[in-house]
Amino acid sequence: MQNHHPSVFVEWVLVFPFLAALIVYTGSFFISRKKGRKWPAFRTIFWFAGVFLCLISVAGPIAHMAQVDFRIHMAGHLFLGMLGPLLMALGAPVKLLLRSLSIQRARSLTRILRSRVLGFLSNPAVTAALNIGGLCVLYTTDLFRVMHESPLLHVVIHLHIFLAGYLFTVSLIYVEPISHRTSYLYRSIILVFALTAHGILSKYIYARPPESVSADEAEAGGMLMYYGGDAVDLMIIIILCYHWYRATTPKETGNDNGVLV
Amino acid sequence: MKGDHLTGLPQKGYVSRNLWTGILFGIGLAAFLDEVIFHQLLGWHFFYDRSTTRIGIISDGFFHAFSWVATVGSLFIVADLRRRNAWWPTRWIGGALVGLGGFNLYDGIVQHKIMGIHQVRYDTDNLLIYDIGWNLTAIIILTVGIIVLLQTRKRVKGRIG
Numbered sequence: 001m002q003n004h005h006p007s008v009f010v011e012w013v014l015v016f017p018f019l020a021a022l023i024v025y026t027g028s029f030f031i032s033r034k035k036g037r038k039w040p041a042f043r044t045i046f047w048f049a050g051v052f053l054c055l056i057s058v059a060g061p062i063a064h065m066a067q068v069d070f071r072i073h074m075a076g077h078l079f080l081g082m083l084g085p086l087l088m089a090l091g092a093p094v095k096l097l098l099r100s101l102s103i104q105r106a107r108s109l110t111r112i113l114r115s116r117v118l119g120f121l122s123n124p125a126v127t128a129a130l131n132i133g134g135l136c137v138l139y140t141t142d143l144f145r146v147m148h149e150s151p152l153l154h155v156v157i158h159l160h161i162f163l164a165g166y167l168f169t170v171s172l173i174y175v176e177p178i179s180h181r182t183s184y185l186y187r188s189i190i191l192v193f194a195l196t197a198h199g200i201l202s203k204y205i206y207a208r209p210p211e212s213v214s215a216d217e218a219e220a221g222g223m224l225m226y227y228g229g230d231a232v233d234l235m236i237i238i239i240l241c242y243h244w245y246r247a248t249t250p251k252e253t254g255n256d257n258g259v260l261v
Numbered sequence: 262m263k264g265d266h267l268t269g270l271p272q273k274g275y276v277s278r279n280l281w282t283g284i285l286f287g288i289g290l291a292a293f294l295d296e297v298i299f300h301q302l303l304g305w306h307f308f309y310d311r312s313t314t315r316i317g318i319i320s321d322g323f324f325h326a327f328s329w330v331a332t333v334g335s336l337f338i339v340a341d342l343r344r345r346n347a348w349w350p351t352r353w354i355g356g357a358l359v360g361l362g363g364f365n366l367y368d369g370i371v372q373h374k375i376m377g378i379h380q381v382r383y384d385t386d387n388l389l390i391y392d393i394g395w396n397l398t399a400i401i402i403l404t405v406g407i408i409v410l411l412q413t414r415k416r417v418k419g420r421i422g
Binding site: 188191193194195197199200233234237238241242244245248250 | 340
């Protein structure tokens with residue numbers, strides 16, 4: 001692979017949104033605390049960890065190495081597109097933001113959240129298609145090679161990987177106040193399809209390296225994508241099932257059979 | 262009070278739920294054992310085999326993804342049944358054995374022999390022995406599972422049906 005480091009400018013363009021998100025989250029945290037509402041520490045920790053993983057995959061030494069080594073690129077992809085978004089989603093930024101806003105502002109925010117566009121963008125089938133479809137285009141066409149030559153494409157593709165990963169995660173596990181909800185069964189089925197496509201794509205990369213990637217690196221990268229994807233998807237499955245488990249809690253006062261607690 | 266006692270059989274809806282979560286878990290377990298033992302530890306057939314067909318990769322992908330969701334999901338359903346005092350381990354284990362044996366038999370007959378996606382083992386002159394061993398094990402597990410299920414069904418019929 002040719003050695004094209006992203007310019008400092010490109011790095012900052014990618015770093016900026018994450019830093020902004022970090023600042024808004026921290027600000028909301030203090031405002032909400034001032035209002036006397038408690039916010040679980042683990043959410044804040046998840047959010048910071050998620051943003052950190054995203055940051056190191058778009059800028060700094062790891063991002064530089066990712067340009068020349070496909071294995072590092074794939075590790076960065078797992079951080080930016082899967083683990084980072086999952087951790088950030090568990091940070092429940094929208095919930096925190098709603099708490100910190102005035103009632104009027106919070107109302108206009110919920111109105112936006114209820115909009116048809118976001119309804120469409122939070123449908124698991126759509127987010128899965130955006131997520132996996134984007135990856136398919138990136139790794140099976142020569143887009144991957146072109147990305148290393150065009151700063152604009154570099155920025156757009158990295159933002160897409162993050163946003164698609166984030167939307168996919170929040171469309172499957174409802175930590176936030178999501179207005180367009182779908183059933184657990186539907187989400188599980190979509191998850192199976194997405195996981196399948198992810199597995200197939202990683203095997204495809206293993207067998208047919210993207211342009212400018214050596215066979216050795218493609219094999220290692222493909223396996224990393226396969227097993228790493230499995231690990232993160234397992235977390236999503238467990239959280240989804242746990243939410244189902246919590247939602248179906250039987251009522252305390254017996255049932256028609258009288259067997260229950 | 263366990264569902265296994267005659268006095269405390271779970272109500273009708275949960276009887277079938279015990280069965281199909283068992284089956285779900287059995288299939289997930291079959292996939293897990295196949296991948297860990299045969300793909301990774303023994304290396305008899307692999308993560309990716311260049312001779313496999315496109316259908317092979319796609320079906321494997323679906324199977325793998327489904328097995329993840331099935332294993333985790335079924336265990337959460339067991340947790341839910343336990344919470345409702347409706348878990349019936351015998352029926353659940355029967356279902357799991359049927360899922361495990363049934364899937365391996367399907368794998369051994371349809372995927373290995375009819376579709377030829379992959380074989381039990383490649384570096385051998387006597388594949389037949391491996392095929393017989395594989396399918397026989399599957400049939401035994403499946404049969405035990407069916408027997409267990411028939412036993413529990415008798416009980417259900419006696420009590421509820």
